[in-house]
Amino acid sequence: MDSTGFTEETFTFFDGLARDNSKEYFHAHHEVYVRAVREPARALARALEEEFGPIKVGRPNRDTRFSHDKSPYKTHVGLVGRGRGPVGRYLQLGLDGLWAGAGYHAMSSAQVRRFREGVDDDREGPRLDRIVDELTGRGFDLVGDTLRTRPRGYAGDHPRVHLLRYRSLGAEHHVERSDELCSPALLETVRADWRALRPLLDWLERHVTS
Template identity: 25%
Template sequence: MIQSSTLKFLRDLKSNNNKPWFDAHRSDYEAARDNFAGFINAVIKEFGKYDPSIAHLTAKDCMFRINRDVRFSKDKSPYKANFGASINADGKKSMKAGYYFHLSPGEHFVGGGLWHPQPADLNKVRQEIDYNLPEFEKILKAKKFRDTYGGLYVEEGQLLSRLPKGYEPDNPAAEYLKHKSFIATSDLTDAEISSKPLLNNIVKAFQALQPLITFINKGIDE
């Protein structure tokens, strides 16, 4: 499970986001990182029983570095005040749909999908939705998906004002074809993160998301 010391480290890092502090607390970072990695390995072991495509992964294949790329950012804070893991069959750098877990005090969430895809892949997914709208809507209307995620998450700036070129205004899939990303997220509280059922809850959340991941990747692969 996620240790309270891991959450404390992330809170402290957020308030002391500088190299001298980080260097002085490197052992705390390493302990927190190892705790998160252990949890991700447990998630992979359990969820891999339901999605064999990710069963070969380890936490190292999924976890992102804590160092921020500040080259093109106004925020020059050197570290991320979170731990994140992209559990994707092709690894964390894959451009295909996958699962994601984000650990950040007060801002935890579980979910996944296809985020900011390349134009060619985005077109393929839109085409798959257009061709198989009943199947896509069945996935989104499934009780487990609705209870866990509510629906697709609409990130600011990730929805077209008009339909993509080639689709008619009366297309029954119009509301979905405007999406630039296809993701779903569910927020988690600090109390839920620290609870014993966390592992089981994350696995169940990924199970609810699995049909959407399968649908999206089928479109990309065809």
């Protein structure tokens, strides 16, 4: 199967699963899941691996151990490509469209310290600021865990206090559900987004990864 994108059947399956998120529904429509979700996702992963390295397709089962929502299945499919440590790229395709992003998640205390040292640096801090500005200018949103106020030890008027507040940092781009997601354009959209995120990942790998 080539990477020509998903189909309307993909979203029909997720629509039905959102209404009846049960093992009975999933098993009754397992052939649809394989044909319209799993296999197109695997084909997309193979196409992306040529440029971005190994890509893992997520399982359909939700981890409900620590969640009040005990629905057994995801109403989306996800792909993840790892860099060094928790730095990596991801995409998620589901009822609300496509999310393509990358970043550094779940930083340890030592990693947060190194991140802030990089942000505070007179050369590397402005470089990250420019990377972030370029991404947001292209329609990406910054994501991550943030403090409500400035971190201890830094002035409130620090020129990059908005970045110092992050305890994990990433960026993602949202594409609304549309015909584009059911066409070969999907592959090029993801490639373009992941390429645009490369400077952010490079900066994070240099300054945060131990």
